[in-house]
Amino acid sequence: MTTTDTHHTSAKSPDTCTTPPSADTTTAAPDDDTLASMAKAIAHPSRIAINRLLSHRNTCVTGDVVAELPLAQSTISEHLRILRDAGLVQGETDGPRTRYCINPNGLAALRAGISTL
Numbered sequence: 001m002t003t004t005d006t007h008h009t010s011a012k013s014p015d016t017c018t019t020p021p022s023a024d025t026t027t028a029a030p031d032d033d034t035l036a037s038m039a040k041a042i043a044h045p046s047r048i049a050i051n052r053l054l055s056h057r058n059t060c061v062t063g064d065v066v067a068e069l070p071l072a073q074s075t076i077s078e079h080l081r082i083l084r085d086a087g088l089v090q091g092e093t094d095g096p097r098t099r100y101c102i103n104p105n106g107l108a109a110l111r112a113g114i115s116t117l
Contacts (some may be wrong), residue, residue: 027108034087035113041086042110046071047079051102054089059101061094 030038042048046069053068054060063079067075080100083089087106090097 024062027112029112029116030109036084038088038110038113041082047083050079051088054077054100054102059099061097061099
């Protein structure tokens with residue numbers, strides 16, 4: 001992630017980053033290792049705040065998150081990487097920036113896994 005992320009309006013539709021799961025399907029609970037990885041990724045107050053921020057927007061670049069939270073850009077980037085690796089956030093490269101949004105399928109899988117506890 002570069003330090004040049006700033007507020008950015010893309011020519012792409014802001015909805016291209018998010019694909020809601022079908023209302024007709026039930027998301028299966030992930031296996032125990034995947035559930036543990038997802039739980040570990042979400043188990044940090046800053047990552048919870050990032051998820052909340054992203055859930056209220058269709059998409060935003062790292063600079064937008066930095067503007068909203070009292071954390072350094074490099075810290076936000078690391079939190080976004082962890083959330084992305086866990087499948088809870090997805091990103092779309094837009095030139096030198098990456099636009100992030102909630103991964104609704106990942107979030108649904110986390111919910112399904114927690115409901116089995």
